Amino acid sequence: MTKAELKEFLDEKVLKYNNLDFIDSDPIQIPHRFSLKEDIEIIGFLAATIAWGNRKMIIKNASRMTELLGNSPYDFVMNHTEDDLGNFDGFVHRTFNAEDFKFFIKSLKNIYQNHNGLEAVLATKGDDNYKLAIHNFKQIFFEIPYLDRTLKHVSDPLKNSASKRINMFFVYKR
Numbered sequence: 523m524t525k526a527e528l529k530e531f532l533d534e535k536v537l538k539y540n541n542l543d544f545i546d547s548d549p550i551q552i553p554h555r556f557s558l559k560e561d562i563e564i565i566g567f568l569a570a571t572i573a574w575g576n577r578k579m580i581i582k583n584a585s586r587m588t589e590l591l592g593n594s595p596y597d598f599v600m601n602h603t604e605d606d607l608g609n610f611d612g613f614v615h616r617t618f619n620a621e622d623f624k625f626f627i628k629s630l631k632n633i634y635q636n637h638n639g640l641e642a643v644l645a646t647k648g649d650d651n652y653k654l655a656i657h658n659f660k661q662i663f664f665e666i667p668y669l670d671r672t673l674k675h676v677s678d679p680l681k682n683s684a685s686k687r688i689n690m691f692f693v694y695k696r
Contacts, residue, residue, distance in 0.1 A: 549573055552584040560596035563640040564630060568595075570691035571626070571675055572615040583615040587623070599630045622672045629663050637662055653679040656688050 523531070538544065545551050553566035569584040590609055591598040598606070607627065610620040630640070637643050643662050646655045657680040664673065677683035 547577065549577060549580045549584055551581065552588065555588070556595070558596060559641075560634070560639065561594065564595035564599055565591070567630075567640060567691050568623075568626065570687045572618050573687050575616055579615070583613075586613065590623075591627075596634075599627055600634060602627060602631075618675055621669055622675055625668050625672050626675075629666055629668070632666050633662060653685075656685055659688075 545554060549569050552569040553562045556562045556565060565584070565588055568587050569580070572583055572587075573580050588595070590613065607624045610623045613620045613623055633640060633643055643659050644655055646652060657678050660676050660678050663676055677685040677688060679685045
């Protein structure tokens with residue numbers, strides 16, 4: 523494919539997907555509800571994490587996550603109590619359950635408190651190596667105590683995973 527053909531192809535995709543009609547029926551609508559960078563990052567990451575299965579169910583459950591976070595993801599992550607996390611009991615999206623959700627919130631708090639946030643942790647280190655950036659992110663994400671079952675929700679491209687959901691998060695961030 524020539525550069526001109528690639529540009530034409532990508533321009534067609536922009537017209538198809540970068541419009542309100544598409545956004546209204548896609549999980550990308552969830553981070554679009556927010557304006558604070560940290561809120562967008564957090565809810566985009568959570569929505570991408572549960573982005574498998576039926577789009578309507580993904581939107582429903584990502585909206586439920588937003589509600590459980592008091593419609594203020596960053597504030598919740600930084601200021602939640604153990605009692606607040608108890609409100610997650612009963613939440614489930616396919617294999618992602620309340621215990622996974624609780625860990626994600628604790629890990630995100632660690633990332634914002636000790637690593638300057640998701641953007642900093644996922645940044646490439648000058649070589650645009652996203653595989654390495656995602657691998658390093660997973661190492662940091664799981665540096666606090668976790669349940670083994672939760673590991674499956676964050677992929678690692680250095681272990682031959684396509685890392686589709688974390689790559690969708692990169693799209694959410696834009």
